Amino acid sequence: xxxxxxxxxxxxxxxxxxxxxxEPAWLQLKKGSDCIIQAGGAWQHYYPQQPxxxxxxxxxxxxxxxxxxxxxxxxxxxIQLQDGQYTDIFALSDHQHDWLLFCDVTQNTLQxxxxxxxxxxxxxxxxxxxxxxxxxVGHEISERITQGEMQLDAAGERKTIATLFVDIRGFTxxxxxxxxxxxxxxxxxxxxxxxPSILQHHGMVDKIMGDGVMxxxxxxxxxxxxxxxxxxxxxxxxxxxxxxxxxxLNQDLEQLGIGVGIASGEAVLGILGxxxxxxxxxxxxxxxxxxxxxxxxxxxxxxxxxATYHALKQPRTFTPVTLTLKGIGQTDIFSQTLPCIxxxx
Amino acid sequence: xxxxKICILGAAGVGKTSLTAQFVYSKFSEKYLSTMxxxxxxxIVTVDETQVNLMIWDIHGEEKYxxxxxxxxxxxxxxxxxxxxxxxxxxxTAHEILDRVHTDIGKIPNIFLCNKADxxxxxxxxxxxLDELKQYNNPIYxxxxxxxxxxxxxxVQLTRMLIKP
Numbered sequence: 001x002x003x004x005x006x007x008x009x010x011x012x013x014x015x016x017x018x019x020x021x022x023e024p025a026w027l028q029l030k031k032g033s034d035c036i037i038q039a040g041g042a043w044q045h046y047y048p049q050q051p052x053x054x055x056x057x058x059x060x061x062x063x064x065x066x067x068x069x070x071x072x073x074x075x076x077x078x079i080q081l082q083d084g085q086y087t088d089i090f091a092l093s094d095h096q097h098d099w100l101l102f103c104d105v106t107q108n109t110l111q112x113x114x115x116x117x118x119x120x121x122x123x124x125x126x127x128x129x130x131x132x133x134x135x136x137v138g139h140e141i142s143e144r145i146t147q148g149e150m151q152l153d154a155a156g157e158r159k160t161i162a163t164l165f166v167d168i169r170g171f172t173x174x175x176x177x178x179x180x181x182x183x184x185x186x187x188x189x190x191x192x193x194x195x196p197s198i199l200q201h202h203g204m205v206d207k208i209m210g211d212g213v214m215x216x217x218x219x220x221x222x223x224x225x226x227x228x229x230x231x232x233x234x235x236x237x238x239x240x241x242x243x244x245x246x247x248x249l250n251q252d253l254e255q256l257g258i259g260v261g262i263a264s265g266e267a268v269l270g271i272l273g274x275x276x277x278x279x280x281x282x283x284x285x286x287x288x289x290x291x292x293x294x295x296x297x298x299x300x301x302x303x304x305x306x307a308t309y310h311a312l313k314q315p316r317t318f319t320p321v322t323l324t325l326k327g328i329g330q331t332d333i334f335s336q337t338l339p340c341i342x343x344x345x
Numbered sequence: 346x347x348x349x350k351i352c353i354l355g356a357a358g359v360g361k362t363s364l365t366a367q368f369v370y371s372k373f374s375e376k377y378l379s380t381m382x383x384x385x386x387x388x389i390v391t392v393d394e395t396q397v398n399l400m401i402w403d404i405h406g407e408e409k410y411x412x413x414x415x416x417x418x419x420x421x422x423x424x425x426x427x428x429x430x431x432x433x434x435x436x437x438t439a440h441e442i443l444d445r446v447h448t449d450i451g452k453i454p455n456i457f458l459c460n461k462a463d464x465x466x467x468x469x470x471x472x473x474x475l476d477e478l479k480q481y482n483n484p485i486y487x488x489x490x491x492x493x494x495x496x497x498x499x500x501v502q503l504t505r506m507l508i509k510p
Contacts, residue, residue, distance in 0.1 A: 062385055062387065062400055063383075063385055065348060065350060065400060065420065066350050066419065066420020066421070067419055067420055074416040074419065075414070075416055076383070076414070076416055076417065077382055077414060078381050078382020078383065078405075079382055079383050079385075080382065080383065080384045080385070086381065086382055109381050109382065112381060113379060113381045116357075116379045116381065116405075117378070117379045119408075120357045120358055120377070120379045120406065121377070123357060123358065123408075124358045124377070127431075127432045127434070131431065131432075131467065131469060134469075
């Protein structure tokens with residue numbers, strides 16, 4: 001709609017209402033310069049004194065430094081000339097003069113700021129939640145959960161997964177020999193080198209129990225090689241601890257030896273707990289078997305069950321072993337040992 | 346005295362206003378207050394015995410539906426592009442902002458500030474993303490508006506780049 005299509009009294013009403021709200025002030029500048037030749041309007045809103053003829057606009061307003069003379073029309077919206085006060089500045093020119101128009105937009109801007117604040121707070125909160133989730137379940141899974149592509153529900157879902165348990169051999173006596181703060185620092189160093197091995201192979205950290213970690217692989221529907229991922233994780237973990245041990249050796253600190261157990265099979269994945277405290281977990285026969293294998297693994301040893309061995313296409317690096325496992329009995333499994341600790345001599 | 350306009354740009358919540366407040370007033374507030382439009386601060390910086398009156402344009406955070414007005418960039422001699430080290434997605438915004446700066450006013454000196462260095466435990470920037478930033482051949486500083494780490498250095502370094510190209 002233009003001024004021509006609106007009856008004159010209505011147009012005048014709107015114009016006077018808008019002008020009253022915007023409290024405009026203006027400067028007429030000498031063409032092609034920043035020298036003021038006339039000033040008018042409600043200057044008390046924008047500057048302590050009325051600008052004087054002959055003054056330079058850039059001397060009065062830092063915001064205009066580098067902007068003048070006006071070579072093309074431009075607009076500087078929502079400029080804070082004073083704290084908490086917002087001004088739209090318009091630079092215009094005709095064939096005789098250059099003009100600067102100042103309009104007070106504080107009220108509108110403060111309203112917009114409230115919306116913006118809520119929106120930005122939500123963005124930051126979402127990023128924070130995503131990062132927390134990421135730390136528990138890895139980047140890939142957290143992305144799918146936050147995008148609503150994957151749900152964790154209490155009813156549970158059946159899936160074929162590989163479960164890995166790992167912990168430090170002889171950590172209980174280590175704990176007893178050292179101050180709690182030393183133990184905490186040691187565990188943090190250890191977790192820092194261990195956990196990336198899980199997340200980088202699409203695994204999910206299910207539980208951290210002191211020096212022990214339970215991880216599951218195969219949560220994503222697209223992941224078909226959960227056993228390979230679990231094994232590669234285990235190998236990378238032992239390698240990472242081997243590297244950490246080199247640093248500890250240089251610092252004259254005790255070596256850390258880890259053992260790993262992996263088993264695979266069908267499990268139910270779901271949420272366990274009450275409204276007050278919930279946790280995601282995997283329940284299945286092979287989960288218990290993986291835990292038993294880990295507790296029997298020696299330093300640097302990876303023990304895997306038959307199902308995992310066959311899924312891995314019977315790797316030659318593993319040798320068959322028969323163990324009697326607590327609560328399970330005599331079980332045929334497979335073993336591989338990798339260098340984990342350094343000789344301290 | 347030499348006067349230079351610099352713009353501090355980046356996604357919302359990366360810490361642009363906090364970095365400016367730390368540099369100009371040596372102050373930090375934990376409270377996050379979203380910037381609207383532009384706030385201009387000044388500080389005289391001495392670089393190798395040359396005094397420079399730095400005009401710092403703290404421009405509102407760029408979001409998908411709220412692009413930076415190109416007239417804000419008019420007359421800028423240099424820019425500080427801020428990234429939140431704990432939010433890798435803010436790197437993408439930095440790329441988009443730099444593309445637009447190059448289109449609107451051409452290539453001017455730039456420094457990347459990876460802010461929130463006091464929260465390095467929560468940092469989430471991958472080596473690949475860092476390599477992409479390095480391809481601009483612009484200095485990269487890990488800063489903390491909270492502790493003041495590398496804040497003064499980065500502003501002074503940009504000033505140096507402006508007067509001694």
